[in-house]
């Protein structure tokens with residue numbers, strides 16, 4: 037028993053050790069390569085990170101006091117005013133044609149319910165002769181004449197006087 041490891045096994049062990057050594061070198065190289073790549077291109081940071089942190093450390097109940105509270109209340113009031121403005125009829129437009137198209141045409145286009153058709157100049161002539169003030173008054177307050185009932189503001193009380201004036205002026209221009 038002078039040589040417990042047969043010669044073939046000794047060769048195998050030598051080659052195997054070389055292979056392991058080679059793989060270790062490859063692993064180290066890959067590790068170095070990855071460090072190099074991520075060092076140059078750091079992974080992206082979540083853009084909401086700051087927000088998330090602030091949410092986490094925010095007090096449980098926001099206090100409506102001091103300058104921040106006042107700003108929050110002012111912002112809320114502004115939002116409420118904006119919401120109220122959107123309640124104004126047809127976005128608050130003073131384009132008579134637009135308002136006519138949205139509402140008045142439903143009667144005045146085809147002469148529904150005894151309304152004078154916008155295309156019927158003869159029917160409008162005596163009405164226009166009453167003057168703008170009377171036409172406007174009848175359109176705003178409503179009016180029962182010889183042919184039917186004109187509802188106040190055409191049935192939409194959200195219309196402003198200015199909007200009504202613009203619409204009646206536009207209608208009168210069409211029947212000239």
Ligand code: HEC
Pocket residue numbers: 135136139140141142143144148149150151152163166170171172174175179180181182183184185186187189190191200203204207
């Ligand atoms: C529900 C139907 C209806 C709608 C909607 C309507 N009208 Fe009339 N309108 C009438 C009728 C009916 C008359 C005629 C009343 C009469 O002379 O007997 C009339 C008459 C008028 C007159 C003439 C008033 C006069 O003194 O002779 C004007 C101006 C007028 N409408 C404007 C409008 C405007 C502006 C709108 C939209 C904002 C509108 N109307 C929407 C039914 C309607």
